[in-house]
Amino acid sequence: MNPSTRTHRFASALRAAPLAFALLLAGCATHLIDRGDYLADTTHRAQSADSRIRFLVMHYTEIDEAQSLNVLTTESVSAHYLVPENPPLRDGRPVVWQLVPEAQRAWHAGVSEWQGTTELNAASIGIENVNLGPRDTPQGRVWQPYPPAQVEALVRLAKDIVTRYRIPPTRVVGHSDIAPQRKTDPGPLFPWKTLYDAGVGAWPDAATVTKELAGRAPDAPADVRGLQQKLARYGYDVATDGVLDERTRRVFAAFQMHFRPRDYAGAPDAQTDAIAQALLDKYLPDVAHEAEPSR
Known part of the structure; x- marks a missing residue:
């Protein structure tokens, strides 16, 4: 290639560069966020992320x-x-x-x-x-x-x-x-x-509660440690030591106030136990029967 041809092509490339750069910017302009002192390009999104709100x-x-x-x-x-x-x-x-x-x-x-x-x-x-x-x-x-x-x-x-x-x-x-x-x-x-x-929140199925009662009277005593374990699996911060102290009673009362509001005295009764198991069966079956360590 003679020198004049090489010079001509180089000059053409320089003239085309601004156009190419402008097209590049135009292509990603919708992904640019103007933050004043800099621009943030959001073209690439990470997959490993979730909402703060859970x-x-x-x-x-x-x-x-x-x-x-x-x-x-x-x-x-x-x-x-x-x-x-x-x-x-x-x-x-x-x-x-x-x-x-x-x-x-x-x-x-x-x-x-x-x-x-x-x-x-x-x-x-x-x-x-x-x-x-x-x-x-x-x-x-x-x-x-x-x-x-x-x-x-x-x-x-x-x-x-x-x-x-x-x-x-x-x-x-x-x-x-x-x-x-x-x-x-x-x-x-x-x-x-x-x-x-309306599609918001959890609620036990009545038929499952009846099945979980297994013929027990609703106000019959339930095993304290067993109920503690169920509520801990569901989400409550509660000890699983089998001791019916005031802290445990408050947790039982909170659960009853939510799911059995006619009686929220905090007693560990069979109906409360059945409701807890029905909720686990419905929403958290993978953890419903896992062992819960005492704490």
């Missing part, structure tokens, strides 16, 4: 809506959502308060544990429901019900969250489930069955 935790506020908004926005406690007692409607849809972006951590769970995960704040979305909780009267403890409009809004919100983040049924829990030694919210009147019917 649990949905339900609460009640114990104070009214105005007080709840004040506390949850000015003090060292927060939640992602606050559902009013009577949510306003816009275009026929209920309006709930979102106080913390879902991608950020809210301070709603405190010291907590579920299915071996501690500090649930870092891995959950928290929903506060405006509800005054328990009130002690001369006739005994009375719990405030959850109004239908509030339940409807909660169902829509919770269903959206579990769908988007693929949260398994056994990871939709109450504050009392993840911190049974110090919390009772969302209480025995919380609409767990209504949520389940």
